[in-house]
Amino acid sequence: MRVTPSMQDRNFLENINRTKTRLDKAQEQITTGKRVNRFSDDPFAASQSNRIAALTSTNDQFIANNELLRGKLELTDSTLQSLIQTMDSARTAAAQALSGTTTPESRAALAESVGSARAEALSSANAKFNGLYLFAGTQSTDPPFVDSGGSVSYMGNDDPVYMRLDAATVMKTNLTNSDVFAGPPAMFDTLDALKTAIQNNDTAGIRARLGDLETLSDGLNTADTIVGGNLQLVDQVQKALKDHNNALQSESSRLTDADLVKAISDMNLANDAVSVSLRSQAQTQNLSLIDMMG
Amino acid sequence: MPGLTGILDIGKQALLTQQLALQVTSNNISNVNTPGYSRQRGALQERLPVQTEAGPIGTGVQMTSVEAARDQFLEARLSSVIQTTGKEATVTGYLNQVQSVFGLSQAGVGDALSRFFNSFSSLANDPTSAPLRYGVISAAKNLAVMFNDATKQLSDIQQNADTAVIDSVNQINNLSAKIAALNVQINNTEAAGVHANDLRDQRMEAVKELSSLADIHYYETSDGTFSISSAGTTLVTADFHENLSLTRSGPMGFNQVIVNGRDITASIQNGRLGGLLQVRDSLVPNYQSDLDTLAESVIGEVNAVHQGGKDLQSPPSAATLSFFTPVAGVAGAAQAFAVNPAVAADPRFVAAGQSGAPGDNANALALADLASQRLMASGTQSFTDAITAMQARIGTDARSSEIETDTNNAIKTQLENSRDQISGVSLDEEAIDLMRFQKAYQAAAKLINVVNQLMDDVLNIAR
Numbered sequence: 001m002r003v004t005p006s007m008q009d010r011n012f013l014e015n016i017n018r019t020k021t022r023l024d025k026a027q028e029q030i031t032t033g034k035r036v037n038r039f040s041d042d043p044f045a046a047s048q049s050n051r052i053a054a055l056t057s058t059n060d061q062f063i064a065n066n067e068l069l070r071g072k073l074e075l076t077d078s079t080l081q082s083l084i085q086t087m088d089s090a091r092t093a094a095a096q097a098l099s100g101t102t103t104p105e106s107r108a109a110l111a112e113s114v115g116s117a118r119a120e121a122l123s124s125a126n127a128k129f130n131g132l133y134l135f136a137g138t139q140s141t142d143p144p145f146v147d148s149g150g151s152v153s154y155m156g157n158d159d160p161v162y163m164r165l166d167a168a169t170v171m172k173t174n175l176t177n178s179d180v181f182a183g184p185p186a187m188f189d190t191l192d193a194l195k196t197a198i199q200n201n202d203t204a205g206i207r208a209r210l211g212d213l214e215t216l217s218d219g220l221n222t223a224d225t226i227v228g229g230n231l232q233l234v235d236q237v238q239k240a241l242k243d244h245n246n247a248l249q250s251e252s253s254r255l256t257d258a259d260l261v262k263a264i265s266d267m268n269l270a271n272d273a274v275s276v277s278l279r280s281q282a283q284t285q286n287l288s289l290i291d292m293m294g
Numbered sequence: 295m296p297g298l299t300g301i302l303d304i305g306k307q308a309l310l311t312q313q314l315a316l317q318v319t320s321n322n323i324s325n326v327n328t329p330g331y332s333r334q335r336g337a338l339q340e341r342l343p344v345q346t347e348a349g350p351i352g353t354g355v356q357m358t359s360v361e362a363a364r365d366q367f368l369e370a371r372l373s374s375v376i377q378t379t380g381k382e383a384t385v386t387g388y389l390n391q392v393q394s395v396f397g398l399s400q401a402g403v404g405d406a407l408s409r410f411f412n413s414f415s416s417l418a419n420d421p422t423s424a425p426l427r428y429g430v431i432s433a434a435k436n437l438a439v440m441f442n443d444a445t446k447q448l449s450d451i452q453q454n455a456d457t458a459v460i461d462s463v464n465q466i467n468n469l470s471a472k473i474a475a476l477n478v479q480i481n482n483t484e485a486a487g488v489h490a491n492d493l494r495d496q497r498m499e500a501v502k503e504l505s506s507l508a509d510i511h512y513y514e515t516s517d518g519t520f521s522i523s524s525a526g527t528t529l530v531t532a533d534f535h536e537n538l539s540l541t542r543s544g545p546m547g548f549n550q551v552i553v554n555g556r557d558i559t560a561s562i563q564n565g566r567l568g569g570l571l572q573v574r575d576s577l578v579p580n581y582q583s584d585l586d587t588l589a590e591s592v593i594g595e596v597n598a599v600h601q602g603g604k605d606l607q608s609p610p611s612a613a614t615l616s617f618f619t620p621v622a623g624v625a626g627a628a629q630a631f632a633v634n635p636a637v638a639a640d641p642r643f644v645a646a647g648q649s650g651a652p653g654d655n656a657n658a659l660a661l662a663d664l665a666s667q668r669l670m671a672s673g674t675q676s677f678t679d680a681i682t683a684m685q686a687r688i689g690t691d692a693r694s695s696e697i698e699t700d701t702n703n704a705i706k707t708q709l710e711n712s713r714d715q716i717s718g719v720s721l722d723e724e725a726i727d728l729m730r731f732q733k734a735y736q737a738a739a740k741l742i743n744v745v746n747q748l749m750d751d752v753l754n755i756a757r
Contacts, residue, residue: 002715002718002723004718005326005719005721006326006718006719007714007715007718010711010714011711014703014704014707038393038394038397039685040389040393040692040696041693042689043685043686043688043690043692046685046689047685050404050681050685051678053405053408054404054408054678058415058665058666061415061416062415064416065418065419068419069419131420132653136653137653138649138652138653139651139653141422141652141653159649159651159654161653161654162659163419163659164415164418167666288725289721289725289726290323290722290724290725290728293725293728
């Protein structure tokens with residue numbers, strides 16, 4: 001075979017370029033920490049990793065939403081708890097009124113305590129989370145329970161408010177008048193009637209209202225159980241979302257991260273190859289018979 | 295011419311011939327790095343003998359011609375590989391630009407789309423919140439900018455390719471003219487019976503350069519001229535060459551390649567020009583159309599759900615505004631992608647609810663849900679799927695053109711090496727020739743010296 005200088009030069013250039021491309025790739029992987037730096041490096045892995053980024057971003061939004069929702073459900077829970085206590089204190093007053101040893105003065109004091117239970121209940125019924133009224137349905141910008149002329153009327157609606165917890169789960173996140181207060185028996189009417197019955201020493205009336213209060217307490221406990229269940233569900237979903245994101249993260253790493261050990265050893269190999277071939281080229285370049293001629 | 299003068303003549307011819315051979319060798323050595331140079335050899339031949347009483351005796355040496363070592367088959371293969379390399383290298387360069395438009399970074403259309411739908415999900419937490427409503431508007435504006443930018447960058451890439459088409463066509467015309475001129479010179483030179491080696495080398499270089507620009511076919515006619523055709527049209531034949539011309543047409547006003555009144559744009563498949571046309575007329579329009587389809591679908595689906603809801607005006611508007619400015623069709627949708635200015639100016643126009651109650655988040659949830667629904671490609675792809683598919687398509691196109699470029703470069707190097715084996719200058723070989731012809735020259739000089747002494751001797755006899 002005839003070997004010409006231009007052939008040697010071309011082969012040398014071609015080889016050194018190929019090795020330098022490898023060196024360049026390895027260096028890029030080491031500096032970016034990524035094996036895939038553009039779509040053409042691995043079209044499948046690159047597009048998969050973008051899809052994963054979209055999923056992760058959606059999950060992050062769900063996680064942020066669920067944190068807020070958790071706050072709302074916790075407030076609903078504690079509001080229901082305080083309503084249950086309020087009902088208990090009204091029941092205590094009713095029981096005392098039925099004890100048979102009451103005087104007009106003590107009845108007035110008991111009626112007063114039922115009155116403050118009603119005020120507490122009204123305040124709980126108008127509880128706000130994040131600027132929105134908890135029990136107003138979707139009319140959540142205005143106080144839902146308005147005390148006018150001695151009776152409480154409901155200005156909200158019974159519309160549900162849903163939130164999406166994750167791709168699969170949608171939850172009704174609110175309780176409204178019909179779930180908690182409207183009855184029958186209606187909470188505020190019961191308290192008003194109890195107060196009147198105590199004032200009038202109407203034992204039959206008091207006894208009837210006592211029964212109503214128990215029904216109301218049962219209802220509140222049931223609602224609180226549902227809220228507690230919802231809280232648990234939110235926690236479960238949160239954990240699942242975080243696990244999912246971790247899995248997505250490691251899948252994305254698997255797809256696109258550089259194997260640093262391999263990249264560094266590739267770089268060293270390529271580096272050695274470059275320096276050896278440069279040295280050999282410098283030694284042999286255009287070595288020919290011409291050099292030997294005297 | 296027998297006798298001493300005959301021998302003297304043989305010596306003279308030998309001197310001249312070895313000197314010529316040394317000249318050919320030195321020409322080879324000096325062209326060792328000249329691209330396209332084919333090494334030359336002086337063809338040495340015995341001169342005609344003279345009759346003597348002892349029979350015919352030779353009269354020395356002569357150089358009959360100088361021939362170049364070349365393999366036309368290899369040159370033709372090289373030309374065809376150069377055409378493919380020219381095309382693929384061009385496509386790879388442009389696709390690298392396209393890749394950067396839809397980069398892997400966190401700032402593309404895909405990311406903006408995720409953040410846009412997330413902003414509705416966030417608004418569902420509190421549909422009455424002004425900051426969250428502004429968040430929706432800002433995410434939507436960002437999405438619009440991403441669509442507008444991406445489509446603008448794609449058209450810029452097309453425009454750049456179109457400008458490069460003009461340069462390529464000019465170069466093709468110059469090279470055609472050059473080859474036609476060389477055809478004439480070669481024909482004239484060879485009509486006188488000598489090989490036009492250097493002119494042929496120059497013409498081959500011009501043909502290779504032309505190959506890197508367009509898909510051409512060439513053949514050598516019996517009179518030594520090249521006929522070159524491209525896309526079924528003759529570009530060069532003998533001293534004649536046909537100029538390609540350009541005319542702007544189509545909706546984008548791109549340059550079409552015309553020859554003899556015929557539009558051959560679609561038939562040019564190879565070389566740099568073929569690559570440019572593929573990028574401009576086929577690859578980028580595909581991506582552009584993917585992007586437009588996505589934009590149109592996002593606008594249509596979001597508007598449909600949005601207009602099914604109620605805004606936060608008091609009382610809620612009778613007719614809910616469209617969220618994005620509606621577009622007439624798919625073409626140009628990414629460019630026209632914009633948030634309805636009325637909605638952008640007053641975020642209370644964002645329809646988060648469906649009942650008109652301020653705390654109703656049903657529509658915000660429905661809008662956020664659009665992100666995961668399969669609304670594209672006949673209900674088989676979500677928006678994210680569509681972007682992913684588009685990115686995979688660009689990546690695959692870029693990858694395969696990179697591989698093609700690498701492969702063709704390797705084949706090109708191989709062929710160039712094969713060509714060098716035949717046509718390249720080997721300095722070792724030339725050094726041997728140098729010594730050979732030097733020795734022969736010295737011997738011939740010695741011969742003349744001897745004849746000179748003999749002649750002296752003859753003259754001395756008479757004294």
